[in-house]
Amino acid sequence: MDYQTFKYLLFAWMILAILVFPIAVRIAAPYGRHTRKGWGPEIDNRMAWMLMEMPALIIVVVLGLTGEVAPNRIIYFILGLWILHYGHRSFIFPFMLRTKGKKMPLSIMLSAIFFNLINGFFLGYYLGNFANYPLHYFSDPRFIIGLSIFFLGMFINMRSDYYLINLRKPGESGYKIPKGGLFDYVSCPNHFGEIIEWGGFALLTFCLPALSFYLWTMANLIPRTLNHHKWYQEKFENYPNNRKAVIPFIL
Ligand code: NDP
Secondary structure, eight states, X not given: OOHHHHHHHHHHHHHHHHHHHHHHHHSXXXXXXXXXXXXXXXXXXXXXXXXXXXXXXXXXXXXXXXXXXXXXHHHHHHHHHHHHHHHHHHHTHHHHOOOTTOEEEHHHHHHHHHHHHHHHHHHHHHHHHTOOOOGGGGGOHHHHHHXXXXXXXXXXXXXXXXXXXXXXXXXXXXXXXXXXXXXXXXXXXXXXXXXXXXXXXXXXXXXXXXXHHHHHHHHHHHHHHHHHHHHHHHHOTTOOTTOBSSSTTTO
């Protein structure tokens, strides 16, 4: 595929992300606390997490390494960051969850696989065929600042995820009000961290597919966060009313 066609397809995909946003705000994706019946057959949620995140890991690495352009150290580094995130998300995160017996609709898992494959295709195909990073890009301010933001976001995301997971003692179920650190400012610092992380990635790679992926991340995560926030407010009478949903002091 030539770059022009690639770009047109990518723009169409980015427009779709913008269209999906308001729908996702209105219809909370039915997994985790929003699980409800009526979404068809279900699958164990840990298995679903693994199966839906693994395709992203594989497709980017395979396409990134097998394209027409021989990968240089920058490309290997970018792929390393991708593996770091998706390796953790596919093979560690699902097994840390304290959600024994919880299910996820197969339809949600399949739509996540679709979303991951398309995003992964665009990024991997770009890295394997069109990317042209000179080696001195390692010292480019976009790379350095973007990388710092990426790791900051990853740190916030993982720390908050594991804090939330550990709110349940082994064998417990149900929900508690999270407290302390960023949780005093927003309901979902884990989502906030992930949004920061992929913003950093978009800056450090400075390419359209990563920008598109960032748009999709926001189109998925901001509605999910707004739904979580509303859920907390409805579930807990004493939920702190100065807490925002995802961006401290703003949203
Ligand atoms: P949640 O915050 O809903 O849940 C994370 C884990 O903590 C779950 O096991 C959940 O249990 C548990 N948990 C959450 N809140 C509480 C609480 N108050 N009391 C007790 N346990 C709690 O995260 P998501 O499922 O929305 O997302 C998980 C990860 O995946 C995040 O890092 C997120 O950023 C990422 N993600 C990324 C997307 C993207 O487009 N890039 C899209 C969606 C998620 P339970 O499952 O039972 O609710």
